[in-house]
Amino acid sequence: MDKKMTILFVDDEQDNIDFGEAMLMGIGDFDVQSANNGFTGLEMATQLKPSLIILDVQMPVMNGFQMFAELKKNPSTAHIPVIMLTGISSTMGMQYNAKDMGITLGHEPNAYIDKPVDPDIFQNTVKKILGL
Amino acid sequence: MTRTVDMEIVTALFDVSRAISSSLELSEILQRVMDLTTKVMRVEASSMVLLDEETGELIFYIAEGEMATKLKTFRMKSGEGVVGHVVQTKEAAIVNDVQQDERFFKKVDVKTGFVTKSILCVPLVSPTRVLGAIEVLNKLDGSDFDDLDKLFLESIAGQASIALENAMLHDSIVKNERMAAVGQAVAGLAHCIKNVLNGVQGGSYIIDMGLDKDNMAFVQKGWATVKKNNSFMQELVLDMLTYSKERKPEYEECDVNGTVAAVVELMQEKAKAVGVTMLWHPEPALGIVELDSKGIKRCVLNLISNAMDACGQKPDASVTVSTQLYGQHSFKILIKDTGTGIPPEAIPKLFQVFFSTKGSKGTGLGLAVTHKIIKEHGGRIDVTSKVGSGTTFTIVLPRKRKKNTGGK
Numbered sequence: 001m002d003k004k005m006t007i008l009f010v011d012d013e014q015d016n017i018d019f020g021e022a023m024l025m026g027i028g029d030f031d032v033q034s035a036n037n038g039f040t041g042l043e044m045a046t047q048l049k050p051s052l053i054i055l056d057v058q059m060p061v062m063n064g065f066q067m068f069a070e071l072k073k074n075p076s077t078a079h080i081p082v083i084m085l086t087g088i089s090s091t092m093g094m095q096y097n098a099k100d101m102g103i104t105l106g107h108e109p110n111a112y113i114d115k116p117v118d119p120d121i122f123q124n125t126v127k128k129i130l131g132l
Numbered sequence: 133m134t135r136t137v138d139m140e141i142v143t144a145l146f147d148v149s150r151a152i153s154s155s156l157e158l159s160e161i162l163q164r165v166m167d168l169t170t171k172v173m174r175v176e177a178s179s180m181v182l183l184d185e186e187t188g189e190l191i192f193y194i195a196e197g198e199m200a201t202k203l204k205t206f207r208m209k210s211g212e213g214v215v216g217h218v219v220q221t222k223e224a225a226i227v228n229d230v231q232q233d234e235r236f237f238k239k240v241d242v243k244t245g246f247v248t249k250s251i252l253c254v255p256l257v258s259p260t261r262v263l264g265a266i267e268v269l270n271k272l273d274g275s276d277f278d279d280l281d282k283l284f285l286e287s288i289a290g291q292a293s294i295a296l297e298n299a300m301l302h303d304s305i306v307k308n309e310r311m312a313a314v315g316q317a318v319a320g321l322a323h324c325i326k327n328v329l330n331g332v333q334g335g336s337y338i339i340d341m342g343l344d345k346d347n348m349a350f351v352q353k354g355w356a357t358v359k360k361n362n363s364f365m366q367e368l369v370l371d372m373l374t375y376s377k378e379r380k381p382e383y384e385e386c387d388v389n390g391t392v393a394a395v396v397e398l399m400q401e402k403a404k405a406v407g408v409t410m411l412w413h414p415e416p417a418l419g420i421v422e423l424d425s426k427g428i429k430r431c432v433l434n435l436i437s438n439a440m441d442a443c444g445q446k447p448d449a450s451v452t453v454s455t456q457l458y459g460q461h462s463f464k465i466l467i468k469d470t471g472t473g474i475p476p477e478a479i480p481k482l483f484q485v486f487f488s489t490k491g492s493k494g495t496g497l498g499l500a501v502t503h504k505i506i507k508e509h510g511g512r513i514d515v516t517s518k519v520g521s522g523t524t525f526t527i528v529l530p531r532k533r534k535k536n537t538g539g540k
Contacts, residue, residue, distance in 0.1 A: 015331050022337055022338045022341055058327075
């Protein structure tokens with residue numbers, strides 16, 4: 001059997017990580033790792049090279065936009081697909097919101113999902129990105 | 133015209149410009165201007181009429197003389213009467229026999245019982261628009277209005293227009309700022325509620341999964357999340373209500389050490405759970421003070437809760453709560469943590485509503501509410517912080533209620 005795919009979940013709220021893990025359990029058997037801020041998330045991403053990163057926007061120490069920008073700058077992590085979870089309405093657009101926080105993204109994440117997260121949308125997005 | 137009259141006019145114009153450049157409210161400034169006009173021009177009555185840009189109606193903003201009270205709520209249609217004509221044409225008008233002038237609008241006299249004989253009316257204009265007009269009625273000595281009177285009233289109108297235009301610009305800036313603040317508040321609130329909803333959604337999903345798999349551990353975990361978010365929502369609503377309402381503290385005599393100790397005790401369990409040491413150093417000499425103990429409990433609770441969040445997973449972190457005497461009439465409550473500290477650039481924004489550095493945990497209301505309660509007590513709140521070393525919040529409160537901070 002193939003090695004389990006690693007998914008890195010970066011969120012400062014443990015409840016959200018639990019929710020994410022539960023939704024991931026519904027689509028497959030993954031090695032889910034978690035970090036509670038962008039700084040730790042970035043270190044873990046460099047180390048683990050996960051198949052997918054799920055990233056919250058509002059976090060202390062280093063927020064999701066900052067972590068996303070850093071991921072794309074580093075050639076060893078730039079290719080990792082990213083789903084961003086946001087409480088800020090996605091209708092305003094990610095680039096706009098990042099700019100509002102003074103961050104230039106340069107790239108768009110593979111997908112972004114608005115909170116409260118709809119499990120069907122979440123699961124279908126993960127399946128599509130991972131080719132399942 | 134005699135030398136005496138000249139001096140009187142010059143003095144009046146000087147008084148008008150002084151009134152306009154004073155720090156008084158606009159309505160007081162205009163009232164002063166109209167008082168001076170009536171006195172110096174020796175007329176029976178005078179009024180200031182403003183143009184309502186939305187409806188095009190003319191509103192008697194300030195009426196002087198006997199008819200004042202009857203006219204203050206009176207509105208005229210655009211173009212009506214001598215005033216309406218002046219506003220429309222932006223040209224001053226002297227009508228020394230109103231009965232012979234077809235523009236004269238009799239309804240005002242009918243309403244007030246005043247008998248208008250002569251009118252001098254000049255427009256109030258700014259460089260960009262017409263604001264209204266000033267009119268004076270019936271010279272006390274029965275003589276006609278002349279060009280000198282017109283020139284004098286135009287000088288006053290010029291000054292009044294500047295004051296009006298400035299006030300209108302100021303109002304529109306305040307209105308825009310208020311709209312921006314409302315927008316920001318709604319966005320902040322929506323963001324906060326979405327996080328709570330996400331928690332409820334997650335909890336319910338985990339409960340469903342537990343029920344499907346017949347796994348009680350999942351059900352319990354999900355249920356705890358739902359309950360936590362429910363109480364978070366209750367806190368949020370309480371903070372929103374506290375923040376939105378102007379209220380006076382409900383003062384009572386209380387043992388402030390007892391009030392703070394109750395909160396410390398309440399938070400001890402949470403501190404143990406997250407591995408933070410909580411210390412409590414009361415000042416025994418503090419005694420009985422006057423304050424709204426519910427409000428102050430809320431402030432201390434918010435600050436301790438923030439202090440514990442700031443400690444995060446930092447090893448050996450502690451939160452120290454203490455009280456101190458401060459001069460003869462005040463005392464301090466200090467909440468000191470050895471947590472992550474606050475970046476200097478965030479400190480000026482700390483007490484702004486919906487500003488939070490806590491990611492999804494923060495409502496951005498806690499410190500705004502705390503600040504509001506302390507200010508309502510006539511006290512203040514200070515913060516010192518160093519990134520990596522920790523933060524100290526200091527509440528300074530008067531021992532007795534200040535007269536202007538209300539009571540029960």
